Amino acid sequence: MHKGSEKNILYVEDEPLTRELTVKFLSRFFPNIYTASDGIEGADIFKKEGIDILVTDLSLPNMSGFELIEEIRSQTPDFPIIVTTAYREQAENLENVKVVYKPVSLAELHQTLLEISA
Amino acid sequence: MNLDSILQFLKENINDLTTRLAKVAEKNGYFAYTPTSMVSWKMYVKGILLSLEKFSENKSPAEIKPDADYPSNPFEEFLQTEVLIHRRRGLSLEMFLGLFKHFKIEIMHMLKENGFNEKEIWPFLLTFEKGEITIINCWRDKKLDVEDSKHFEEIRKFSEDKNKYLEILNSFSFPIVFFDDSAKPKLVNNYAEELFGTLDSRNTIVYSYDNFLLPEWVSKLAVKFMNEEYKEKKEKVVYGNNTFHVGMKKIYDAKGDFKGISAIFSDISDLEHTKNEAEKYRYILENSLNEIYIFNRNNFKFVDVNRGARLNLGYSLNELKQMTPVDIMVDFKSMGDFRKQINRLTTGEVEYLVLEATHRRKDGSTYIAEAHVQKMGINGEILFVAIVSDVTKTKSIEKELRELNQNLETRVQEEMHKRLQNEKALLEQKKFADMGQLISAIGHQWRQPLNALGLYVQSIRFWYEHGELTEENIREFERESMELIHSMSSTIDEFRNYFATNEKPKTFDAIDVLLNVINIMSSEMAARNIRYSLKCHCSWKKTQFDYEDGCINGCEKGVALVYGYKDKFRQCLINLITNSIEAIVANNVQKGNIKIEVDAMNPENLIIFIDDNGGGVPQSIANNIFDPYFTTKHEGLGTGLGLSFVKNIIDKHMGGQINFRNTYEGVTFILTLPKKKVNANA
Numbered sequence: 001m002h003k004g005s006e007k008n009i010l011y012v013e014d015e016p017l018t019r020e021l022t023v024k025f026l027s028r029f030f031p032n033i034y035t036a037s038d039g040i041e042g043a044d045i046f047k048k049e050g051i052d053i054l055v056t057d058l059s060l061p062n063m064s065g066f067e068l069i070e071e072i073r074s075q076t077p078d079f080p081i082i083v084t085t086a087y088r089e090q091a092e093n094l095e096n097v098k099v100v101y102k103p104v105s106l107a108e109l110h111q112t113l114l115e116i117s118a
Numbered sequence: 119m120n121l122d123s124i125l126q127f128l129k130e131n132i133n134d135l136t137t138r139l140a141k142v143a144e145k146n147g148y149f150a151y152t153p154t155s156m157v158s159w160k161m162y163v164k165g166i167l168l169s170l171e172k173f174s175e176n177k178s179p180a181e182i183k184p185d186a187d188y189p190s191n192p193f194e195e196f197l198q199t200e201v202l203i204h205r206r207r208g209l210s211l212e213m214f215l216g217l218f219k220h221f222k223i224e225i226m227h228m229l230k231e232n233g234f235n236e237k238e239i240w241p242f243l244l245t246f247e248k249g250e251i252t253i254i255n256c257w258r259d260k261k262l263d264v265e266d267s268k269h270f271e272e273i274r275k276f277s278e279d280k281n282k283y284l285e286i287l288n289s290f291s292f293p294i295v296f297f298d299d300s301a302k303p304k305l306v307n308n309y310a311e312e313l314f315g316t317l318d319s320r321n322t323i324v325y326s327y328d329n330f331l332l333p334e335w336v337s338k339l340a341v342k343f344m345n346e347e348y349k350e351k352k353e354k355v356v357y358g359n360n361t362f363h364v365g366m367k368k369i370y371d372a373k374g375d376f377k378g379i380s381a382i383f384s385d386i387s388d389l390e391h392t393k394n395e396a397e398k399y400r401y402i403l404e405n406s407l408n409e410i411y412i413f414n415r416n417n418f419k420f421v422d423v424n425r426g427a428r429l430n431l432g433y434s435l436n437e438l439k440q441m442t443p444v445d446i447m448v449d450f451k452s453m454g455d456f457r458k459q460i461n462r463l464t465t466g467e468v469e470y471l472v473l474e475a476t477h478r479r480k481d482g483s484t485y486i487a488e489a490h491v492q493k494m495g496i497n498g499e500i501l502f503v504a505i506v507s508d509v510t511k512t513k514s515i516e517k518e519l520r521e522l523n524q525n526l527e528t529r530v531q532e533e534m535h536k537r538l539q540n541e542k543a544l545l546e547q548k549k550f551a552d553m554g555q556l557i558s559a560i561g562h563q564w565r566q567p568l569n570a571l572g573l574y575v576q577s578i579r580f581w582y583e584h585g586e587l588t589e590e591n592i593r594e595f596e597r598e599s600m601e602l603i604h605s606m607s608s609t610i611d612e613f614r615n616y617f618a619t620n621e622k623p624k625t626f627d628a629i630d631v632l633l634n635v636i637n638i639m640s641s642e643m644a645a646r647n648i649r650y651s652l653k654c655h656c657s658w659k660k661t662q663f664d665y666e667d668g669c670i671n672g673c674e675k676g677v678a679l680v681y682g683y684k685d686k687f688r689q690c691l692i693n694l695i696t697n698s699i700e701a702i703v704a705n706n707v708q709k710g711n712i713k714i715e716v717d718a719m720n721p722e723n724l725i726i727f728i729d730d731n732g733g734g735v736p737q738s739i740a741n742n743i744f745d746p747y748f749t750t751k752h753e754g755l756g757t758g759l760g761l762s763f764v765k766n767i768i769d770k771h772m773g774g775q776i777n778f779r780n781t782y783e784g785v786t787f788i789l790t791l792p793k794k795k796v797n798a799n800a
Contacts (some may be wrong), residue, residue, distance in 0.1 A: 015566045017598065021573040025580060086565035102565060103572030106580065 039063025701732025
């Protein structure tokens, strides 16, 4: 149950309360977690830090989650990505991503991260 | 110069000349031996002039001499014949010569009276003197003496008788001609002479009595009749433009011997013309496809019914003559009914009647007829004339049209009903669409707070399991959760306002609403240290409000009346002011200021300016600020409905306009609303 990973995780979420609560939970299992509140900040961190896994919302100010994913995938096509979104139809257009729908189940997000980092 | 000018003059004045000569003859007692009718005299004068004309042709005045011997002298020939005739009538040479001299003198008088001089008249006198010699020579011819002496008395008597008969014949006002037993004209009365003289334009010298100027056809007619077996004959003869009715009768003496022919002519040209015209019109009427009925004024029996009517009805004219209009018009139950209608014509109440009636044919079938009946006087007889059209086709077309119209009406009503139904359905659809929009908009707004709430709920168990569930955690959980719940609740309110349709439009005072909004928002503005003011320009008075004084002084009521949705309008103002507040806060403006000005001076529109110093609208989004769901705020903070809602209300529900312009420090929103006019008496 209390499993985790040392992998570097980037979590992009514009809603502060959601970001705060989610990170508070995930950091117990994944100590190396970075956060960003919009796409540009996310892309910035991604370039600077050696990120292994991306967890992102799709609807983001300044630079959307789609754009961020596109940019990362253009460098590394198989980069592991988890999308958290409330809009199923949006996520369905993305290939080769794991999706955790909002309202987010923390257990589901934990399990998905474990699977992807294995 | 010859006799031309004189003869021309005399010919032109032949009537005058004839009268003068006849008077001279009468005065000197010659009428016992000459005809007395002016027509005969005119013929005689015409003969003199024509023979003179022929004589003088191609002759110079110098050539005309009394003793000259001409190879041919028409004037002399004319005179010789006249001598012969007058000798037989019993005139003496002295008498005839005297008459001739009288004529000569009379003509000379006439010429002088009319401006001819002696020199001009001279050749004429010479000619006449030559004529006198001719008369004397001719009269003294021995042959004539011998021939005439035997019958002299008899001839003279006969001439007198002939003159008597002529007088009688001349008293008839129609042309009469007597032919002798060889069908040569023997007696011609004035009318005949005049008529045939006028008809015949042959330029022939006319000798008195013996040579009647009769057209050839008249003589031929007599010859033809003479050789026929009939004793009497009536014939119609067309001569030129004239038509004659000729009644001829053979004359027999006591012994039964054929003595001649009497012929009475009547010029029936006018009658013929009238008849032809009548025939023509009759033909037109008879063959017209309009039905024409003529019926008696008393018993209403048909007098005449044209072919068109007979064909349609199937009755013969003889059958119809025994019938009345009531017999064919189904609509009239009795003669009395019909008479009542016709009386309107008889009394002159109406000039014509239009009767629409069903006509029954002989075979029992019917047709719809429209009759125009008129009273007419024909040859002094009062008749009714009905011109009838078979309007069965028209009627059936009318009926079709009527039915079509009725169908159309029904169809229009159906279509209207359908349209109403459609509109209803559309309205329903719109309601559903609105509802769908509402749900989707609320859903969109609720996603994040719902997600956050979910995370909180899950966190509680997590914290508890890890022994981290402190009182502080619990309080934080409650506070944050309630905030999220309030946010979600207010989202519902906001969208409900936007989609609400139950508010009724009414007239309200925009100033009242502005004051109300300022009152509501004053505490929030005060809390953020934002200064606000309201200026109303009406009747050149200024009223200013600020956060210290929220009441109205000296402002005239009713200058800012507008028509529309008061609550929605209030929401608009709240949205706009809220935007200003948020902009001021977001841009950390230290001395926030919101100025509201109302221009009530314009008679048509009320203009409201909402001005702030919150930094203005960035150029990049200036074109999008009124788009629905467009927001500059992070998700969850703004619905993006604010300005689109405001524009929608101002445009659609208030009939006004909303514009904005960036100022040095911020932005000014300008609302233009049509004023609701107040009745001056109210």
